[in-house]
Amino acid sequence: MLKNKLVWILFAVVSLFPVVSRAAEDSPAGRWWRLPQVAAQLNLSEQEKQQLDSLYLENRKKLIDLKSSLERERLVLEDIMDNEPLNEQQAFEQFRKLNKVRSILVEERFRYFLEVRKIIGSDRFQKLKLLADAFRKRDRFGRE
């Protein structure tokens, strides 16, 4: 019963977590700036493309590391929750740890979005969002 309550509490905290990266979730995946039609529509220079390449590589490296960390912390939490007797304090501590990694992950996604916005500027950023919507409606971004 205690475990059930704890699980409920953990999920309540999770659901209250602010979704900072909502906009980032809507951003197209991959190196969309390398698609000829997108690059042409946004009038991207080769220098900007290279900046986006570097940003993408760095961001994805961090995201992969953070994802692994998050999964590892989740596994530890799962193990704590399976222990008998249950150590409630330890479980919460682990959950906070997990949540911290998660918040860093969300922040990193948002940072990527922010950097893209800085590289391409306001106007093209708005255009990119419209393009992303349009492409998403065609199933996938830039693919048919």
Add this chain to the structure above:
Amino acid sequence: MRRDEQGHLNKDELVMAVVGEAGLAEEMRKHLALCRHCVAEKERLARDLAVLGEMAKGFTPPLRKTVIIPDEQFFRHSRPWGWRLAFGTTLATAVVVIMLSLFLFRPTPGVNLAALNKEMLSDERLMTEISMLENNPMPPKWEAIAGETDSTVDEAFIDFVVPLGADDEVS
């Protein structure tokens, strides 16, 4: 060839006397200067040789082609539009063609759409997983316990995890 008893010049010495007396021995030159017979023989031989030369000229066809000595021939053939120019032109053309090919057909990064699409799909999978983790970092097996809606979980499974009326038994 032996000389006769009076010490006159033999045929070889007469020929030498015609060609150039300097080639004769001192004794022979003195003899030639004093001996009328040898002088007459020498003059007769000279005349015969002159006649023979004239006859040879008559039988020799006139030269129609300029004789070129080897060195001269070499310099004449080394003019700029020879083999060297042909080789140089071919080489230069080959270099230009190679450079143009490299420029025109080089693999430009980002233009390979197939590879780019594959990469985008892979990235999309990664980002979906990350999004799922962001939205819910809890272990997936807890979703049913917490009442998370998941279309893949049917009621039978929920009944199995949380049997109705059995709350008190679950610890």
